[in-house]
Amino acid sequence: MFTCTEQFCSECRTRWFSHDDPTGNGDYEVLSDLLNIYPREICPQPIAIEVQTISGEPASNTSDTFLNYDATYGFACVNADQRGKSCEDYKVRFTCPKEFCQVSEQCRTQWLNSDDPSEEGDVESILQLMKTFPGQVCKNPIGIEAMTTRGISAHYTGDTYLSYDVAFGFACINEKQKSKQCEDYQVILTCPSDFCQGCRTRWFDEDDPTDKGDYETLLQLQMLYPTEVCTQPVAIEAMTLSGVPAHRTGDVFQVYDATQGFACVNTGGKRCQDYKVRFTCPLTFCTG
Known part of the structure; x- marks a missing residue:
């Protein structure tokens, strides 16, 4: 064998x-x-x-x-x-x-920021994030992205990272940089689908891509459906109306997080797919 x-x-x-x-x-x-x-x-x-x-x-x-x-x-x-x-x-x-x-519907957290580089560096560890944001962070994420609080992807800052993976999380140490301090980073996690199966909203499709793009923003959905969407979701999922998960379409998203919602902008002659979103809310939203 x-x-x-x-x-x-x-x-x-x-x-x-x-x-x-x-x-x-x-x-x-x-x-x-x-x-x-x-x-x-x-x-x-x-x-x-x-x-x-x-x-x-x-x-x-x-x-x-x-x-x-x-x-x-x-x-x-x-x-x-x-x-x-x-x-x-x-x-x-x-x-x-x-x-x-195995993630059929991608489950993404909001952008999370538990540290800043004012001391040894910026460390956004999974363990610390779970302590700082209880109930909003999955224990075993399957994906991680990092960007500065100014919106610059971690891949383009020039910083050197001690860690950037789903096992530990993200860490930028000041003394490892070339005569400068690390940027201030935030991270967003992709979680196993069962993390999004607690208190979930229905699917919402408020916009379509016929104009500038497809905007399914949290603020707009809260204004239209104040009793159906929580004010501080812990996760978001997006898929096309035909059921294709957003991360499988090839579209590039301007926004895709639980803090702001979802936005796909038509660019370069290519139109976005038509998307729908749903949110995972704190359990108190479903039981209160």
Whole structure:
């Protein structure tokens, strides 16, 4: 009998992504960049990566030389490393832990901020968040995103992180930075679906994407349905009217958290899907 690695056993794979092309220095399909653009479609710690040309040929069958080709960094093909030619145009997809695909309706918390960098640094640990926001944080999150309180993604600040994963949470230490202090960060967690199954509202679809986009904001829904939506939800779920979870559509969301609600903006000639949302509220909202 053989014991297989999770990579062999997991069938949880993302769609194919092609964010770059080789017209500049080369073709860079970097995990950190893809996570920033598609944070809900890629797990933060993939266990495998596959690479093909846009036409479907496996990267290993080409004559290109690769600078990077692993699940930790992603993929990089540099034109200068090729023999008198540019790299092919590539696409990548990742294999994720099976738990990432078992979330049929993505359950996301509000943005959480329990610390600031005024002392040793900014530490937003899962344990501390659970203490600071009781009942609003799941014990075993399956995804985490971090951004500054000014709205800049953690991937673009230039800070170095001691931790940025679902096991511990997020930590930026001042002394690890180059002669500067860490930014002030906040995090949002993706939780297992059962975290959102306590006190839930019905689904709401107040807007559609025919104008600027689809805006299902908490403030608007509270004004329209004051007795049906709690003032401080602990989680939010969004899906298309046809039942596709928002994180599987490929749309980019301007807002998707329990504090503000949901917003998808039509851009670049592409119209958003038509979405509906529901909220998870404190238990007192359902029992009071």
